[in-house]
Amino acid sequence: QSALTQPASVSGSPGQSITMSCTGTSSDVGSYNLVSWYQQYPGKAPKLMIYEGSKRPPGISDRFSGSSSGNTASLTISGLQAEDEADYYCCSYAGTRTFVVFGGGTKLTVL
C-alpha cells in the first residue's frame, strides 16, 4: 500500500482537461512544498513533469500544471493529447524519518 493515494485511473478525450489527485497527510504533502509528478510509459523510466508542487522543468509543456491544497496535490493536463496516455506518479518529501514517498500511480487513458 502506497503512502500517497492516487486514483487508479482517469480518462479524457483529446482536447479536454483532466485533473488527478494525490492525497497524503500532514506528515508529507501537507507539510512540505516538495511534491513532484512523473510520467511513465510502459517499459520506460519515469520523467519529471512537475516539481515543488507547481514548477515545470525545462522542456515540459505548459499543458501540465500542478497545485496543492492541504494534504492533497493535483496534476492538471489541459488540451489532452494521445501522447499523454501514460502512468502518472506523485511523490513527496516526508520528513527526516521517511524521506520520500510515492503514490500508487494513476493510469491516464486518452479516449
Added chain:
Amino acid sequence: EVQLVESGGGLVQPGRSLRLSCTASGFTFRDYRMNWFRQAPGKGLEWLGFIRSKTYGGTKEYGASVKGRFTISRDDSESIASLQMKNLKTEDTAVYYCSRDGVDYDTAFDMWGQGTMVTVSS
C-alpha cells in the same frame, strides 16, 4: 551526453546478494545526492534510499523496507553509485533505477537511468 546507466541486474536465488551500479556521465556527479528506486512488475515506484554528496557528509538514508539489507555507496572518482543488496527475497524482484537530486531540485528526480531488472527466484 548527460545520462545514468544502471547495470548488474540478473537472476539470483533467494538469500543471495547482488550489487548494482549506476554510472553517471555528463554532469558533476560529486555534487549530487544519488537515489535508488525500484518498481516491481505491474506495481508503482518505491524509493529505496539515497547517499548525500560529500559536501553534506556522504551520509545515507534508507526506506523502511530495505533498511539493514541494502547499502548504498558512491565512488566520486568513477562517478558511480552502487546498491549492495543482501539476503534477497522474492519480493525484491523489480526493475531498479537510480536518479539524482540535491542540486537543481530537492526531492525531485530529473534524470533516470534505463533501469536494471533483478529477478529473485530459485
